Amino acid sequence: MAERVALVTGAASGIGAAVVAELARRGWRVAGLDLRHSTDVEHGVSVDVADPTQVNAAIARIERELGQVEAAVCAAGHYAITPVADIPWTEWRRMLRVHLGGLLNVCRAVAPAMAERGRGAIVGVSSELAIGGGDGEAHYAAAKGAVIGLVRALAVELAPLGVRVNAVAPGPTDTPLLPPESPWRRPAYLQTLPAGRMSRPEEIALAAAYLVDEGTFCVGEIISPNAGAVI
Incomplete structure (x- = not known):
């Protein structure tokens, strides 16, 4: 187990x-991919996950220096609240390029070798908003919904080859992605949740790690630790 290599995008903060x-x-x-360098990752590479050329080069370097990637968790992303009529087309495209494109770029880079070896695990990070929707979050919810698709x-394509693909879809989580003034941090909203609080990033990490390590029969599953926001 000590020699198995995992890749995490969005590794510098949050989930x-x-x-x-x-x-x-x-x-x-x-190994971690992020626009920012992280000192908490054994092997960090500064990469824009929306750029397939950068992703391919980074993963090739990681596999040369650490070994073959056997698990990938794609957590890179960004968030914004904007009424649908006010969202610039550039931001619509960026949401899709980072969330959906970032996952696709990693999958295309690691899945062929995983399939050749007959084993591997890929975990996408979606959102509870992809399931339940959100006011002023159409571009984010659409991108996260595309991640689920x-x-x-x-999962259907790769499971016969020994590669498991699943996702976590967190609810509001206490990370820097949500600014202090976020409506998801307001006591009035938190009181509507059965759990009464936001998730912690460590709790979402446990769900992702389960899909990597223990969830050997999970194929195409969407685990949504959302404090009861969507049941």
Whole structure:
């Protein structure tokens, strides 16, 4: 187990950083991709996950230096609240390029070798908003919904080859992605949740790590730790 290599995108903060820590605790050697450099990752590479050329080069370098990637968790992303009529087309496209394109770029880079070896695990990070929707979050919810569609399609395609593809769809999580003034942090909203609070990134990391390590019969599953926001 100590020699198994995992790749995490969005590794410098939030859910991605928590996944890095959890997989490292479990004995994985972890490589992280992020626009920002992270000192908490054994092998960090500065990459725009929306750029397939950068992703391919980074993963080739990681496999030369650490070994073959056997698990990938795609947590890179960004978030914004904007009424649908006010969303610039550039931001519509960027949401899709980062969330959907980032997942696709990683999958295209790692899945062929995983399939050749007959084993591997890929975990996308979607959102509870892809399931329940959200006011002023059409571009984010659409991109995260597309992640679910891609995960389920790839799960069907790759499961016969020994590669498991699944996703986590967190509810509001206490990370820097949600600014202090976010409506998801307001006490009035939190009181509507059965759990009464936001998730912690470490809790989402446990769900992702389960799909990597223990969830060997999970194929195309969407685990949504959302504090009861969507049941």
